[in-house]
Amino acid sequence: MTEILVIGGGYGGITAAKALDDVADVTLVEPREVFVHNVAALRAVADPDWAERIFLPYDRLLSRGRVVRDRAVRVTAAGADLASGAHLDADVIILATGSAMPFPVKPEPHDRDRLAATHRALSDAGHVLLLGAGAVGIEFAGEIKAAWPAVEVTIADPAPDILGGRFPDEFRASVREQLAALGVRLLLGTGAGQAPAADLTFACYGASVDSSYLGDDLAAARQPDGRLAVTPQLRLPGHERVFAIGDLTAVPELKQARLAQAHAEVVAANVRALLAGGPLADYTPAPDAIVLPLGPKGGASYAPEVGVLGPAETAGIKATMFIESYEEMLGLARG
Incomplete structure (x- = not known):
């Protein structure tokens, strides 16, 4: 073989x-001893019910092969x-x-206690600063505001526009409007050294x-x-x-x-x-597309074939953070 x-x-x-x-x-x-479902990591910070679900064992992934730790x-x-x-x-x-990427965007299995500690720290925070107005910073802002509406959240980025100016204007406008409705302060053209002081600061880039x-x-x-x-x-x-x-x-x-x-x-x-002994296929790089939640009930999505989708559609797409797909792949599908 x-x-x-x-x-x-x-x-x-x-x-x-x-x-x-x-x-x-x-x-x-x-x-690592377990697969980490990073797609749901930011929700796991805001919602403790997710904190253990994102860690999935490899034991049942392969029926013939093996996983070497x-x-x-x-x-x-x-x-x-x-x-x-x-x-x-x-x-x-x-x-x-x-x-x-910096914690908590891509946590490690040994970060379970750190996830819980970060949740507690956010519960006690008055002001949270997120460095980076890309998808990570924006998604994290939405999760924080959904869990703790009274917490002041600021996103700072030296770039002139959110998401690096990628995606259509309509999509970025929807995201900005939802951030404003949540009370998220957006400071573009602002580097880390120029950003206001906060109780907690997270790097959402790098x-x-x-x-x-x-x-x-x-x-x-x-x-x-x-x-x-x-x-x-x-x-x-x-x-x-x-x-x-x-x-x-x-x-x-x-x-x-x-x-x-x-x-x-x-x-x-x-x-x-x-x-x-057959011919190989080429991979075609994918055009920009994104499903960007802003908490469990908000967000915006874009794909060339469907255009821009709003909060309800986006929340529905990311309702389970696709966890069931990975539970099935890893042989952990729930009966």
Whole structure:
């Protein structure tokens, strides 16, 4: 059987591993003991009922393959050296190590107590400052105001417009109107050093990737920001059987969980094609689209095929934060 090594157990990694479990010996290498559903992390801060639900065990993800709780410290086209000292050979490698962001945007499993402490701190806060008027800062503002309407919330960003000016004017206008209705103060053109003092301050920007584990044979794909150049088939240039997916890639599109999964689906199909000797498919970068909740009852959405959707539609789309999809993928679907 073909040995497939998936490095990283985030949204893209679990999707790729699951999709290939029936055709190869799949090993998923992931240092965390549980999958973290980051899509619902900000709601987990505001709503304690979510605080444990975002941590989902890997035990039932694969029926034939295995999940190795370890960290890859060196990956070459032939396999991976792990922090434990073990070495894994591979015929195909899928790099899916994702990105990191400041707490609480992407919490770690050991952050359970920190989530609870942050909830308590927000309950006692008079003024909260969010640095960054992108999707993260705006979503966090909505969650805070929904849970604690009396808390003063300020979003500061040196940019001249929210969301970096991306998306149609109608969409951004809807978001700004809803922020104003919630009482969120928006300070654009304002850097962190110019922002007002607050009881609590959260950095809502700064996604970073770590590709330092690449061996010399793969390192040429690394870009200055650490992301990896890939071919249209999502392979590392010059390497037929080494793929990269998700936030780790330099694919020119938004970095979102759904797109990491879209990458994984293309790569899984391409790996099957490789094994069968068939042609590989290209991945087409996705146009900008977003579902941006502002608390459980508000928000705005945009996709080119449907246009702008308002608070009710957005709240309905994100009502469960898609948790049921990941419970099903991980074999945890509720009866």
